[in-house]
Amino acid sequence: MEFDVLVVGGGPAGLAAAIRLKQLADEKGQALSICLIEKGAEIGAHSLSGAVMDPRALDELIPDWKDKGAPVSTEVSEDRFVFLSERGARRVPNALLPGCFLNHGNYIVRLGHLAKWLGEQAEAMGIEVYPGFAAAEVLYDEAGAVKGVATGDMGLNRDGSPGPAHQPGMELHARYTLFAEGCRGHLGKLLEARFSLRDGVDPQTYGIGIKELWEIPAAQHVPGLVMHTAGWPLETDTYGGSFMYHLEGNLVAVGFVVGLNYANPYLSPFEEFQRYKTHPQIRKFLEGGKRLAYGARALAAGGLQSLPKTTFPGGALIGDDAGYLNASRIKGIHAAIKSGMLAAEAAFEALVAERSRDELVAYPEAFRQSWLCEELHRARNFKPLMKKGLWLGSLLFGMDQMLLRGKAPWTLHNSADHTALKKASECTPIDYPKPDGVLTFDRLFSVFLSNTNHEEEQPCHLQLKDASVAIRINLEQYDAPEQRYCPAGVYEIVRDGQGGEPRLQINAQNCVHCKSCDIKDPTQNINWVVPQGGEGPIYQGM
Template identity: 70%
Template sequence: MDIQRDAMEYDVVIVGGGPAGLSAAIRLKQLAAEQGREVGVCVLEKGSEVGAHILSGAVMDPRAINELFPDWKAMGAPLNTPVVEDRFMFLSENGARSVPGWMLPGCFQNHGNYVVSLANVVRWLGQQAEALGVEIYPGFAASEVLFNEDGSIKGVATGNMGVGRDGQPTDNFQPGMELHAKYTLFSEGARGHLGKQLIARFGLDKGRDPQSYGIGLKELWEIDPSKHVPGLVIHTAGWPLANDTYGGSFLYHFDDNKVAVGFVVGLAYQNPYLSPYEEFQRYKTHPEIRKFLEGGKRLAYGARAITAGGINSLPDLVFPGGALVGCDAGFLNASRIKGSHAAIKTGMLAAEAAFEALGAGRSSDRLDAYPESFKASWLHDELHRARNFKPAMAKGLWLGTLLVGIDQVVFKGKAPWTLHNTHADHEMLRPASEFQPIQYPKPDGKLSFDKLSSVFISNTNHEENQPIHLTLKDASVPVNVNLAKYAGPEQRYCPAGVYEFVRDDDGTDRLQINAQNCVHCKTCDIKDPTQNIVWVVPEGGGGPNYTSM
């Protein structure tokens, strides 16, 4: 379609209204107010509202928000439940072995942190941003990067609305908008649609370790008040995962008798029969976990890929006219299972570099002050100390635990060596012929549930008459390669029932894509063994609508 699009001009456009993007917007406006300058800042958010697509554990380190808003407590930021106790257990099928507190590495100690709903923290940040004059446009998905003639970033364009499944305009058609900026910051979260393109276009990951990912699945429960311990933080490793599969769980008690229960599976797993969703459901039946949940009520469900490669996998952060911030670059600290403080800090650092460049009259050049300030920051020091965690844990539960103990307890993250990840996650899947199918128990509807009932409580919705946003480079690959060689892993690694193989009347198999179910976790884009699935943004406003996740 040859569509004429209107354009809007800003000093800075920010793609993604998560903690990184909003913190960048806030910091730009703070600096402008301090110096009496005007800076036009716009935030695009593909969710129906700010916070709708935000999902995290979450235990939040307040270090970065202390810098952004030193008086956040008086301002009413929703960090209401300080951590009061850490527990770490290694699970077997029916038993658990607790790690004494004195043996816990610093990365698993959460004194001074808060159990939060990151979605609600982000909503609060959105309110602060708007109060400072930031223009926020929820329900508008940035679908395309725009370039100047010299190859620098010109801005982004939002997707067209009202396009039918056949790719043709419907009666509700509205063309997308172009948003031009002197600088564009990309903060889409892990495996960002546009960030992925920019990393490839500018070769930002050259010489870096391949990025490593996990899928995080989470449920929000309201439990019996007699079992609720506000501020209790529990992590586990081991069962139900095999010892050669990276992963673990969290159970966080926060206010109002609510607990967040979740499970993370590293996407470098080898067995194509493994289902992260089913492993999560099985985990909740363990005696040490079910004792908290029995008699409670499940309120919400969601899933999201997380970046876990750490500092060794960070791409170059800047390119002409733009920068990557937060999990779009991969700033999560996997050893601490924390990324929100890193997102806020990198958003602030990028904003400060952009503000300086704007004040100097520069436009569309590289914001080199941003990576320089990152290297001089406490965040760089923190991530450097954690650099060996994920490569160590890739060696298996017990050897990995030993290596992490030596690295974190003995050397305090300053070991005279650096371990490296050498393979991308999708390269690790092995043929189904090398494994036996995993027999998962049927859901009981009390502790464990099926995918469709879970998707229902994620409040996921998409306009049905729109192009499918889970695209295939080659439509023959799912049956001829994935099903034939790997027993169709997409029907198991997807946590939302998007992919299923069905048999037609003529006896042939085909992949059916139920795009309406997609919770935007990006796992398929990461784990597909031939990288044949490419996740693109659907019509703005589609996807999950998380409340307190």
């Protein structure tokens, strides 16, 4: 199938790019064929974020979004930032908070609902939108430029041979292909390697975000409340914190982020989140409520100095496939939308000029002149400063933002997360309490609430480059940390019989596509690739 532009990924970046292209084509009377494919079963199925949204980019993309019924209605009414100790809490006066922690004029949203609405707008404009199609391979023309993607085969047996229901994938070709797979995109990672897009920039650094959606008693609900915490239950040398956002209808989004540059291999982000909910300041909101949904997703937190080169012959990286997230604001939706718009404008300019599969140099140039670049520049030292510990990092970042206004004459640097893990012999195991089934839960019941499904007979989409490394290095030196950093119970060390040799069992059907294993594995032995299209979680407006 041939198109003028192919967009890979149906999140806010990809949908914004497709919509902006069609807007420009309609304004100029140009006939463009635009196709968007999404690996989730439906648009929004794999979308997960906190999420508080700055509406700035949406205002630019669809100025009348309110009149068109966008699911953006809960305006932030109050900000609270609290430092937690094991039993106590100390709220920071808003007057002492850097501006990045204040949310006046922003909205609490459910990203899955927003993505679905954007998908409806795209289809109404005549854009071809195909959910359930996973891009498995990048295609190149004879000159080495990207010419599109191939979707994965369906109905393969575990050994990769065609099964009775086999359906071969399709080749989708385009003059330009925009990659919007989200954080740690599988194809984005391959493109970075092929075109050396990370030469001269810092490694990307990530967090794992784990989220639950609760319905709570009306007396405990504060519509529009945005609450963030730092401190307990994490040690002060570990980057992370929580969010609690009060939506409409007595709904509360509650979640926990742990930087994947943590050092202790015994740490479990999932268990830290469950423990956090037992704090009196958190329990008082959730007690008597009902947990409705669960999910997890990695997020790129490196900022400006970790952005790769975003263009290559035939295409570009947009949204979190490149890393356009402002970690200090804990926001990425507006950045994803803006980056998609900028890439779309560059692609449209090239198409009008009758160019094909060259490098869209106008895209990074436009980014450098945009408010998004200015915003990320102000925030660029956030993650490196927070690596210095909770108290010192908070103090230094406060000075950076409130005294220097983010204009310090230096830029600090990031390092790769997988290099931070210490050997198990150097660390103390963490004793996590058992879940009570009321406020705290285990992984498997949580995964059930994510509506995750994978066909078990297909090839495993979690590939080990060397199967022996899982025991010889990960287990022996790090006590198999994949059992703990995975929030879905995918990785399990099992021993067959009495004193049998240990082996790594991969329960790939549990995978919620968070990508933590691909990021945190200390030997980079785990490679996440796409399963069959339409599989994975089906988040209900997460």
